[in-house]
Amino acid sequence: xxxxxxxxxxxxxxxxxxxxxxxxxxxxxxxxxxxxxxxxxxxxxxxxxxxxxxxxxxxxxxxxxxxxxxxxxxxxxxxxxxxxxxxxxxxxxxxxxxxxxxxxxxxxxxxxxxxxxxxxxxxxxxxxxxxxxxxxxxxxxxxxxxxxxxxxxxxxxxxxxxxxxxxxxxxxxxxxxxxxxxxxxxxxxxxxxxxxxxxxxxxxxxxxxxxxxxxxxxxxxxxxxxxxxxxxxxxxxxxxxxxxxxxxxxxxxxxxxxxxxxxxxxxxxxxxxxxxxxx
Amino acid sequence: xxxxxxxxxxxxxxxxxxxxxxxxxxxxxxxxxxxxxxxxxxxxxxxxxxxxxxxxxxxxxxxxxxxxxxxxxxxxxxxxxxxxxxxxxxxxxxxxxxxxxxxxxxxxxxxxxxxxxxxxxxxxxxxxxxxxxxxxxxxxxxxxxxxxxxxxxxxxxxxxxxxxxxxxxxxxxxxxxxxxxxxxxxxxxxxxxxxxxxxxxxxxxxxxxxxxxxxxxxxxxxxxxxxxxxxxxxxxxxxxxxxxxxxxxxxxxxxxxxxxxxxxxxxxxxxxxxxxxxx
Numbered sequence: 001x002x003x004x005x006x007x008x009x010x011x012x013x014x015x016x017x018x019x020x021x022x023x024x025x026x027x028x029x030x031x032x033x034x035x036x037x038x039x040x041x042x043x044x045x046x047x048x049x050x051x052x053x054x055x056x057x058x059x060x061x062x063x064x065x066x067x068x069x070x071x072x073x074x075x076x077x078x079x080x081x082x083x084x085x086x087x088x089x090x091x092x093x094x095x096x097x098x099x100x101x102x103x104x105x106x107x108x109x110x111x112x113x114x115x116x117x118x119x120x121x122x123x124x125x126x127x128x129x130x131x132x133x134x135x136x137x138x139x140x141x142x143x144x145x146x147x148x149x150x151x152x153x154x155x156x157x158x159x160x161x162x163x164x165x166x167x168x169x170x171x172x173x174x175x176x177x178x179x180x181x182x183x184x185x186x187x188x189x190x191x192x193x194x195x196x197x198x199x200x201x202x203x204x205x206x207x208x209x210x211x212x213x214x215x216x217x218x219x220x221x222x223x224x225x226x227x228x229x230x231x232x233x234x235x236x237x238x239x240x241x242x243x244x245x246x247x248x249x250x251x252x253x254x255x256x257x258x259x260x261x262x263x264x265x266x267x268x269x270x271x272x273x274x275x276x277x278x279x
Numbered sequence: 280x281x282x283x284x285x286x287x288x289x290x291x292x293x294x295x296x297x298x299x300x301x302x303x304x305x306x307x308x309x310x311x312x313x314x315x316x317x318x319x320x321x322x323x324x325x326x327x328x329x330x331x332x333x334x335x336x337x338x339x340x341x342x343x344x345x346x347x348x349x350x351x352x353x354x355x356x357x358x359x360x361x362x363x364x365x366x367x368x369x370x371x372x373x374x375x376x377x378x379x380x381x382x383x384x385x386x387x388x389x390x391x392x393x394x395x396x397x398x399x400x401x402x403x404x405x406x407x408x409x410x411x412x413x414x415x416x417x418x419x420x421x422x423x424x425x426x427x428x429x430x431x432x433x434x435x436x437x438x439x440x441x442x443x444x445x446x447x448x449x450x451x452x453x454x455x456x457x458x459x460x461x462x463x464x465x466x467x468x469x470x471x472x473x474x475x476x477x478x479x480x481x482x483x484x485x486x487x488x489x490x491x492x493x494x495x496x497x498x499x500x501x502x503x504x505x506x507x508x509x510x511x512x513x514x515x516x517x518x519x520x521x522x523x524x525x526x527x528x529x530x531x532x533x534x535x536x537x538x539x540x541x542x543x544x545x546x547x548x549x550x551x552x553x554x555x556x557x558x
Contacts, residue, residue, distance in 0.1 A: 002372030007298050016295035017303060019286050019386055024296060024365070026425035027306025033373070058426070059433060084373060086303070089429075093281030094312070094363060094390055096425065096432035096456055107298055111373055133412030134448060138426060145424035146305035146375065147337070147417060150368075153375035154338060169413060177375055 004084075006077055006110040008070045021105060023088030026096065027144035029104075030054040032085040035114065035239050039079035041071070042274040043238060046202035051087065054141040060089055061104045070108045077110065082239060084109040088144070114239045118267065120279040122246025122260045123162035125176070125235075127224055128152040132168045132197040140200040153177045163235055165224075165248065168197040173222040179235035179243070180204035182217075183226060184262045189217040190226070203236040203270075210273075212266045227255055234263035241276035242267040283363075285356055285389040287349045300384060302367030305375065306423035308383075309333040311364040314393065314518050318358035320350070321553040322517060325481035330366065333420040339368055340383045349387045356389065361518060363388040367423070393518045397546065399558040401525025401539045402441035404455065404514075406503055407431040411447045411476040419479040432456045442514055444503075444527065447476040452501040458514035458522070459483035461496075462505060463541045468496040469505070482515040482549075489552075491545045506534055513542035520555035521546040 007015055022028035032047045041047065055062040067085075074083060086107040092098050130152035138145070148166075156164045163176045174192050175181050180201040183190040189207070194200045208217045227233060233245040244263035248255045270276045286294055301307035311326045320326065334341040346364075353362060365386040371377050409431035417424070427445075435443045442455045453471050454460050459480040462469040468486070473479045487496045506512060512524040523542035527534045549555045 003299070009298070014298070016297055018295055019288070019293070019365075019388065020282070021303065022429075024300065024303040024367075025310075025423070026429055027423055028426060028429050031304075058430070082373065086298075088303075094361065094388075095281075096428045097436075098429075098433070109298065109373075130416060133414035133417075135412035135427070136448075137409060137430065138412075143426055144304070144306055145426045147307060147422055147424045148414070149375045150301075150305055150307050150377075151337070151416065154377075157376075169415075 002111060004109040004111050005081070006074060008073060008108045010106055011066055011070050011073070017105065017107070018091050020091040020093070021088055022090060022092060022098070023086065023105070023144055027146070029086060029088035029144045030058065030060065031087070031142055031144060033238060034083040034085065036075060036079065036081040036083050037275050039075055041083065043202045043206055046205050050142060050200065050202060051085070054143060055087065057141060058143070060087055061102070062087060063104070063106065066106055070106060074108055074110045080113040082111040082114050084111065086144070116240050118241070118277055118279050119162070119243045120260070120264060122244035122257070122263070124160070124247045124249070125163045125165055125245055126156050126161045126249040127251065128155045128164040128166045128177070130155060130166060132166055132174055134168050134170060134196040136196055139196050139198060140194045142199050149177050161249070162243070167224065171223065173224055173226065174198040176235045179237045179240065182207070182234050182236065183222065183230040184232045185230045187215070189215050190220055190222060191217060192222050193219045201236060202238050203241070207236065212269045224250055230257065232259050232262050233257050234266070241270045241274070281390060283388040283390050284360070285353060287352060287387045289385055290345055290349050290352070296384065296386070297370050299370040299372070300367055301369060301371060301377070302365065302384070302423055306425070308365060308367035308423045309337065309339065310366070310421055310423060312517060313362040313364065315354060315358065315360040315362050316554050318354055320362065322481045322485055325484050329421060329479065329481060330364070333422060334366065336420060337422070339366055340381070341366060342383070342385065345385055349385060353387055353389045359392040361390040361393045363390065395519050397520070397556055397558045398441070398522045399539070399543060401523035401536070401542070403439070403526045403528070404442045404444055404524055405435050405440045405528040406530065407434045407443040407445045407456070409434060409445060411445055411453055413447050413449060413475040415475055418475050418477060419473045421478050428456050441522070446503065450502065452503055452505065453477040455514045458516045458519065461486070461513050461515065462501065462509040463511045464509045466494070468494050469499055469501060470496060471501050472498045480515060481517050482520070486515065491548045503529055509536065511538050511541050512536050513545070520549045520553070
């Protein structure tokens with residue numbers, strides 16, 4: 001088990017939480033997974049914006065000073081690693097209700113740096129049977145209710161597959177179990193809308209805003225069938241950067257997407273902008 | 280805060296769990312809330328059956344000997360109380376994946392006896408704006424992904440309301456935030472199907488099986504509009520037993536359901552069968 005090198009709970013070193021924590025009891029909270037690189041957190045403004053948006057939507061208190069102090073403390077111990085931030089609605093007794101002014105709990109985990117290598121030749125993925133429920137109230141957030149991802153992730157194992165794609169219960173293609181999905185087709189990038197399901201990743205947001213190589217990025221509804229008309233396909237998250245997809249195993253059979261030229265060119269922009277490892 | 284009088288983790292007294300617990304990280308687990316009455320757990324076989332069904336569906340290991348020993352230990356300390364059982368997928372590093380043979384964690388909380396009184400005159404409830412996602416893979420289970428219930432529960436406060444009703448995202452009436460729903464109409468009891476959303480409560484299951492007062496119970500699809508044609512309405516769970524509903528505040532206005540005769544008669548069967556407090 002990849003154990004955290006350091007855990008800060010509300011700014012204090014600790015390794016446990018009370019059994020009354022609502023993150024444990026109800027998944028009542030949010031998280032962020034971030035890359036610590038050369039003492040900095042690439043895309044930090046996007047991580048913070050998503051955390052704030054989630055806290056607003058769930059009515060969770062977020063103490064910005066505590067957050068900043070915790071991150072500074074972790075970054076003082078190393079300049080490379082993986083940071084996981086977890087914001088829960090703290091402790092209450094039994095029952096879904098909580099009082100006004102309920103205090104949150106901020107947990108910062110520092111893990112060793114992610115050892116996942118770039119995948120210049122592209123990875124092999126499968127389309128998962130597990131589907132994501134459509135819930136506009138929670139869509140886009142990186143909240144702690146992740147049973148669907150756990151079930152989808154249990155459908156495949158490396159090295160046969162490196163990731164699984166998931167649809168929502170209406171059959172729309174949404175994302176990978178731990179990554180966002182992009183298709184390259186006819187000079188533009190397509191990525192699923194995440195207004196009904198999915199996690200709006202910060203690297204996805206970065207690409208939408210930055211338009212890598214001048215390519216427009218369009219958020220749209222996509223079906224698994226759209227993979228057939230794509231010139232190439234890739235997956236992103238804040239830790240891996242970008243993985244080209246060379247093969248998708250669909251219920252109808254395997255689909256090869258051997259031309260990884262464009263994903264590799266986009267990855268190169270992330271190498272220079274965000275310090276990801278060169279291929 | 281209503282603090283637990285005793286907590287056993289894998290059979291040992293404890294008050295905290297490691298920050299690496301997957302219940303905390305992903306809501307990766309199940310729970311049961313049970314009434315300890317005169318040294319016994321009414322409806323225990325139904326609680327156990329639901330827990331086993333959930334563990335099967337999620338692929339969670341459940342150690343029956345540990346479960347039994349933990350319950351015996353808690354029941355040795357008192358003969359009245361509220362028991363909450365929490366089964367998580369134990370500890371792993373970051374990431375949704377877990378190894379074969381992953382060990383679970385069994386947490387048993389013993390709380391003081393539920394102080395909620397019978398409500399012979401009926402309660403007042405509102406129809407919540409929060410809707411439940413439709414997810415057949417998780418429907419019916421009492422799993423730890425409860426953000427929807429937290430959000431719905433935050434829409435109302437006692438004493439204005441004692442419970443909130445929730446629909447799924449297709450507008451079907453499903454349940455209360457912490458209870459199951461029954462309508463009495465034309466000599467039969469109707470309760471929502473829980474194949475797409477909701478928690479299949481043990482007292483609900485008991486009523487379906489037992490047919491109180493010889494009344495057939497039909498699981499069906501119901502709309503909020505069906506409340507208008509109901510002669511009466513009530514809510515159930517393992518701790519409260521049964522609450523008649525005297526008024527539902529709908530978006531269109533309040534609906535009075537003043538005839539609580541039938542809910543009270545059914546409650547009387549629970550008083551004699553399961554030892555709930557007499558009105």
